[in-house]
Amino acid sequence: MSKTYIALLGFCCKHRRIMLALLVLLWGVPVWLLPDSIGEDGAVARAYEEWWMDPQFDEETKPLLFKVLGGASYLFFQKVHKGEVFGRNEEQSLRIVFTMPSNVPIQKMEELCFGFEAALAPYMEQIEKVAVNYSSKSALMEIVIAEEADRLTFPQKVYAALARHAANVGGVGISVSGFGLQHHQSLLSDFAQFSLKATGSDYLKLREISEQFADKLAQNRRIRDVDIDAVARYSTDEPYEMIGRLDADAISAYGLDIDRVAEALRQQTTAVSRKSLWVAGELQDVAIKFRGADVAASDEVKGVELGDHVRLGDLIRLEKSRIQPEIVREDQTYMRRINLNYLGSREHGEKLIDLLIDRTEFPYGFSIARQASYWYLEEDNRKELMAILGVAVLVVWMIAACLFESWSKPFLVLLAVPMALIGLFDAFYFLGASFDTGGYIAVLFLAGIAVNNAFLMLYQMDEKAKAAAGDLEAEVFAAAAHRLKPIAITTLTTLAGLLPIVLFEDTESIWYPLAVGVTGGLVASAVLLPIYLPMLYLGLHRKRS
The missing domain is CATH 1.20.1640.10 (Multidrug efflux transporter AcrB transmembrane domain)
Structure with missing residues (x-):
């Protein structure tokens, strides 16, 4: 030996020179950091951009060039997920995470999941089960591969099918992990989600400051869907209330009085949570709370008969309104969560949000800070x-x-x-x-x-x-x-x-x-x-x- x-x-x-060159290639030359555009006028700049951005070169040659010259550093910095990942069982399943913009109807997420399940139809014989858990903001799909499936090639086929379907979907962040595939590699990610933490000693003042900062955020064209009453990312319990607007003219036309309408509402104790109708001697809106703004419960209220074919729905108009889901207080300090979407890369979004926070003067005892995403190490x-x-x-x-x-x-x-x-x-x-x-x-x-x-x-x-x-x-x-x-x-x-x-x-x-x-x-x-x-x-x- x-x-x-x-x-x-x-x-x-x-x-010696060949061996040193080999060592450099093993580490990698950062060719993947070359810019798409030099940013200058001239024949050299135009020739570079035409060559570097040529579609055939970009699709066929560039990936091979990056792998050959990029070495281990390219594989690590461009292909390896960095940050905490929870709940993955890569030996048995593929896991797909969808992230939607805020305030999107849950039916939209359901349609998205159905679309991906349909894309898996040709492969269902070798798939043991498909489990989906979704809310209005995100979804988690787990595809359990059957024991008899080829563990080397079949996950790649499933991954390719999901990638093809994702190419036709817009406005949604999608990532896949499992079976050695690059963890949470974005198949389509045209926005980044951020969560801010607002703190203060006075609850109403904190809401006012949050609203003012939300208006400031919304002035930037890249920031969308600012939500100052945000809940946890995977929470499906976003409470709403039904605001009932009483029609005084309709009540008078039917020969009824306010007390009778109020009594009819009070009898619906399973549906009505706040029943005050008079404030300072004036007729006010009625707040009728339901879990998730239950449509069935609101229809139950509107269907209550008051006699002579008069129903409560003829006298009151119900509108769904989202409310703050929770009040959080820690060490005599109130906290609010502010969620938003940024149209662009996460890195640019972080810099912009941090800059807006630094340029905003908050009253003493109040602050807003960007929270680190749990997908990334702080x-x-x-x-x-x-x-x-x-x-x-x-x-x-x-x-x-x-x-x-x-x-x-x-x-x-x-x-x-x-x-x-x-x-x-x-x-x-x-x-x-x-x-x-x-x-x-x-x-x-x-x-x-x-x-x-x-x-x-x-x-x-x-x-x-x-x-x-x-x-x-x-x-x-x-x-x-x-x-x-x-x-x-x-x-x-x-x-x-x-x-x-x-x-x-x-x-x-x-x-x-x-x-x-x-x-x-x-x-x-x-x-x-x-x-x-x-x-x-x-x-x-x-x-x-």
């Missing part, structure tokens, strides 16, 4: 974890600088981190895992674990190089070969402990992305580090000599 490894190192050193947590990663890398560099008494050699140790990240990126993509909090912890782990092998191998090579009297390359290769077996053994034992988590742990658990990330990172580090570290060390040593 040592002879084969030394021969491989010799080959790599002779073709920005504060992400920044905090990245700061910890930066500190960890700095500490590793300082330890290596003290150990090797050098400013340049510690950078060879730190090369183990991007090599490990290549494996982490690929592992999350090919295993279809969601990069959430466990993924960030895996990055932190790798920053400490992956460099261990680099420390051991670099120290052995450095000691041999200092004592070398003859062929430096042979001494360095022998030192690397001497450390190869311990590196392989420690990596395999670590993987043996992580493998059960990857294979059997619930994918919703924080341990699953943690194990996936560490496993992929260790494998990549164990393969790439023994090849590139001796090669780069020799290059650095020769350059200094």
